[in-house]
Amino acid sequence: MLRQLRMTDFKVFNEIDFQFSQGITAIVGPNGSGKTTILEAIEFALFRQVTRKEKTVRNFEDFIRHGRKRAIVELEFRAPVNRRFYRVTRSIHPGKTNADLYDDAGSDPIVSGPTKVDDEIVRLIGMDRHAFSTLTYVRQGEIDRLSRLPPKKRRADLYSMMGLGIYDKTEDRVQKQIRELKKRMSSVEDTKQRLESIKSHLPAPDEIASSRESLERIKDKLGESDDIVQILGVIEKVETSLQRVIDHLNSPELTNEYEEMKEEREAASYLKEILGVLPEVAESQLKPEIRSEAREIFRGIFGDRYSDLVIDEDYNVSLYDLRGHRVSLTAASGGEDVCVNFALRVAVNTALQKQAAHRIPPPGIIILDEPGAGLDTQRRKWLPMAIAGLKTVDQVLVVTHMEELRESADRIVLLTPQGKQRQPMVDVIE
Amino acid sequence: MVRIAHISDSHLGSSMFQLIERREDARACLKKAVDMALRHSPDILVHTGDLFDSPEPHPDDINHVLKIFKDIEDTKVIVLHGNHDIPYGYKYHHSPIRYLETVEFVMTTGDNPSSVHQYDIDGKQVDIHLISWTRKKQFQKILGDMEPESDIAVLFAHDIPVEIDELPIHYDYIGHGHSHNFKLDEDMAIGCPGSTHIIDWKRELGKKRKLIVADIDKNGTEFTTETLNDIREFKFHPGLDITGLDAQSANIKMKDWLKNLSPKKKDPPIVIVRVNGMIFAETEKGIERNSLIEFGEKHLNPLFLHIEPNWNVVGPPELDLSRPLDVKRSLEEYMEFKKDPKKELVIEELQKILGE
Numbered sequence: 001m002l003r004q005l006r007m008t009d010f011k012v013f014n015e016i017d018f019q020f021s022q023g024i025t026a027i028v029g030p031n032g033s034g035k036t037t038i039l040e041a042i043e044f045a046l047f048r049q050v051t052r053k054e055k056t057v058r059n060f061e062d063f064i065r066h067g068r069k070r071a072i073v074e075l076e077f078r079a080p081v082n083r084r085f086y087r088v089t090r091s092i093h094p095g096k097t098n099a100d101l102y103d104d105a106g107s108d109p110i111v112s113g114p115t116k117v118d119d120e121i122v123r124l125i126g127m128d129r130h131a132f133s134t135l136t137y138v139r140q141g142e143i144d145r146l147s148r149l150p151p152k153k154r155r156a157d158l159y160s161m162m163g164l165g166i167y168d169k170t171e172d173r174v175q176k177q178i179r180e181l182k183k184r185m186s187s188v189e190d191t192k193q194r195l196e197s198i199k200s201h202l203p204a205p206d207e208i209a210s211s212r213e214s215l216e217r218i219k220d221k222l223g224e225s226d227d228i229v230q231i232l233g234v235i236e237k238v239e240t241s242l243q244r245v246i247d248h249l250n251s252p253e254l255t256n257e258y259e260e261m262k263e264e265r266e267a268a269s270y271l272k273e274i275l276g277v278l279p280e281v282a283e284s285q286l287k288p289e290i291r292s293e294a295r296e297i298f299r300g301i302f303g304d305r306y307s308d309l310v311i312d313e314d315y316n317v318s319l320y321d322l323r324g325h326r327v328s329l330t331a332a333s334g335g336e337d338v339c340v341n342f343a344l345r346v347a348v349n350t351a352l353q354k355q356a357a358h359r360i361p362p363p364g365i366i367i368l369d370e371p372g373a374g375l376d377t378q379r380r381k382w383l384p385m386a387i388a389g390l391k392t393v394d395q396v397l398v399v400t401h402m403e404e405l406r407e408s409a410d411r412i413v414l415l416t417p418q419g420k421q422r423q424p425m426v427d428v429i430e
Numbered sequence: 431m432v433r434i435a436h437i438s439d440s441h442l443g444s445s446m447f448q449l450i451e452r453r454e455d456a457r458a459c460l461k462k463a464v465d466m467a468l469r470h471s472p473d474i475l476v477h478t479g480d481l482f483d484s485p486e487p488h489p490d491d492i493n494h495v496l497k498i499f500k501d502i503e504d505t506k507v508i509v510l511h512g513n514h515d516i517p518y519g520y521k522y523h524h525s526p527i528r529y530l531e532t533v534e535f536v537m538t539t540g541d542n543p544s545s546v547h548q549y550d551i552d553g554k555q556v557d558i559h560l561i562s563w564t565r566k567k568q569f570q571k572i573l574g575d576m577e578p579e580s581d582i583a584v585l586f587a588h589d590i591p592v593e594i595d596e597l598p599i600h601y602d603y604i605g606h607g608h609s610h611n612f613k614l615d616e617d618m619a620i621g622c623p624g625s626t627h628i629i630d631w632k633r634e635l636g637k638k639r640k641l642i643v644a645d646i647d648k649n650g651t652e653f654t655t656e657t658l659n660d661i662r663e664f665k666f667h668p669g670l671d672i673t674g675l676d677a678q679s680a681n682i683k684m685k686d687w688l689k690n691l692s693p694k695k696k697d698p699p700i701v702i703v704r705v706n707g708m709i710f711a712e713t714e715k716g717i718e719r720n721s722l723i724e725f726g727e728k729h730l731n732p733l734f735l736h737i738e739p740n741w742n743v744v745g746p747p748e749l750d751l752s753r754p755l756d757v758k759r760s761l762e763e764y765m766e767f768k769k770d771p772k773k774e775l776v777i778e779e780l781q782k783i784l785g786e
Contacts, residue, residue, distance in 0.1 A: 164755070267772065270776055271776045285750065288743050304448045307739060308739045324723045377484075378484070
């Protein structure tokens with residue numbers, strides 16, 4: 001949950017404070033009044049990343065207000081992990097960014113430096129940027145995405161919404177470990193091969209022993225001589241070399257440890273196999289929950305036309321109209337499409353919350369960027385109300401230029417451009 | 431004595447399941463409520479808002495309202511702006527209630543969220559305080575500024591967004607709407623009549639709607655109520671359960687239930703069946719939704735038959751993970767379930783990789 005956002009010389013804003021509270025906050029303003037900038041500032045503060053039109057923006061210098069040297073964003077948020085408040089400050093300078101993270105009360109940062117702050121925030125929020133944004137951000141133009149995707153992609157999308165990406169991520173780490181083991185094993189194999197080859201070029205131990213005996217016999221016949229000492233020296237050298245090669249070949253590094261690596265690799269491969277199966281087990285458990293939640297939300301908005309929303313095994317979403325006819329999502333109207341996607345996102349959030357024993361609670365916030373596109377006036381009004389009724393979502397941020405959405409908001413932030421590159425005028429209505 | 435008749439929330443223009451007939455029903459129900467109220471010969475008839483379902487009502491609805499209100503004599507008519515009457519929740523000057531005020535058929539809060547009036551009724555001075563739909567903070571501020579001067583004072587608001595104990599005690603009756611279900615607290619003298627017809631069946635079926643008549647004199651307030659039935663007959667069956675049935679048995683069970691419904695009356699009813707239970711995906715696929723509805727329509731001849739799927743689909747009876755998003759825990763449970771001999775080994779490996 002977010003509490004406060006402060007921006008200094010960040011795009012159109014030269015100095016501004018936004019308070020966020022529980023319930024629905026609508027940020028209303030005409031095109032270009034800086035509505036989306038507010039969302040970008042939030043995303044930047046949390047994850048040092050900004051997504052615009054489905055692309056990641058990397059050049060943060062663009063965010064510095066024209067004619068200024070640096071931009072500062074400060075955000076206070078409550079960490080779902082421990083329900084405590086934190087404050088993150090990030091500044092953008094030409095060519096670099098800085099970051100500090102503070103405890104709610106503290107005046108000294110608990111963590112400093114962009115990367116360290118990134119990591120700490122991921123820990124506090126309990127999920128990375130990707131998971132957070134799929135769960136909370138419903139972006140401009142992205143809302144009917146699900147129905148445009150091919151089934152396989154759609155499944156992947158929903159998986160990641162459900163947080164099942166965690167299995168993929170673990171699988172990746174296992175795969176990395178397997179690769180590492182493979183590399184180490186092949187280097188051991190190389191060494192072994194090289195030693196074997198040297199060994200094959202050296203005489204065998206019994207050959208050396210019999211050479212020694214032969215030399216003894218020569219010594220018995222001819223008596224001690226420098227020549228014999230010389231030859232014995234060579235034989236001993238060869239013997240030592242051979243012993244070394246044999247010792248190395250029998251060393252734990254090349255024997256037991258190799259076997260251990262082999263066993264570990266087998267275990268890891270097996271682990272990887274199971275990790276591939278688990279998401280489906282977990283999913284089959286989460287899906288019914290998500291479906292019934294999504295159905296409730298969808299019917300809250302389209303209950304006068306539809307009776308049901310069904311997700312089949314292939315993640316095709318279909319609707320049933322009030323006559324009991326199946327309507328595939330591709331045949332549904334634009335507004336219905338928007339609503340299905342919306343219902344699914346929110347349902348995922350609520351379904352996860354219901355997994356009470358689950359370690360990390362979902363963020364409890366939903367951000368809707370121009371969510372009403374494609375919906376008629378009446379349904380636009382129902383949209384935020386449909387979410388506000390859900391107990392798991394403490395905070396809803398709606399960014400819109402549509403006045404209809406205003407009336408269902410608990411708090412309205414009105415942005416009015418003032419021209420001449422001045423920052424927009426901000427009115428708060430409660 | 432001052433007699434007040436209180437109704438609310440007519441939502442003219444709303445239509446359940448997009449049925450055109452329900453628009454007519456809404457008009458008829460409003461007429462019925464007003465007639466019922468006038469039979470009590472009240473000094474004041476108050477409608478606490480959401481007379482219309484949308485700030486841009488259909489001409490038929492406006493016409494209907496004009497016809498109802500123009501003939502009322504000897505009764506002062508008050509109509510508040512509800513949230514549905516006001517465009518965007520704040521443009522009071524664009525509310526259709528303003529037209530009714532202009533032609534002097536009703537009194538409202540004008541272009542503002544609130545207004546204060548004083549009348550001589552039956553030789554007594556009465557304070558009437560009105561608050562149309564507004565935000566909570568503004569409501570609190572308005573309420574704080576309103577101070578009754580007469581012996582008898584009433585407050586009408588579209589909604590009461592604050593706790594009951596935050597309300598001042600100097601009113602002889604506080605009447606509000608917004609909620610579509612009847613509620614009357616006689617000790618606190620706070621009443622909400624509910625809507626004049628059924629608008630949202632999920633929230634309102636099985637609840638009550640009543641006309642509230644309040645008789646106020648300096649000794650206190652006495653209440654009379656009269657039930658407002660929707661002119662349309664509703665048949666609602668909330669608990670049909672198909673748990674564990676296969677598709678065929680589920681279809682038969684639902685059909686049987688439809689068959690056993692009482693035969694049609696002269697006015698076709700709205701029939702709503704809510705089907706609950708836990709079923710498999712296969713069963714769900716086999717439910718013949720459309721033919722069930724067609725069967726029910728033939729048998730019952732309703733205005734509308736709605737079968738609401740409220741069942742949940744369960745997967746094949748497999749393992750139930752206690753924390754489906756906890757990788758280690760799920761792995762343990764899965765391998766335990768499969769009685770996998772490599773369990774220890776694999777978990778050790780996972781711990782190593784996760785660095786635990």
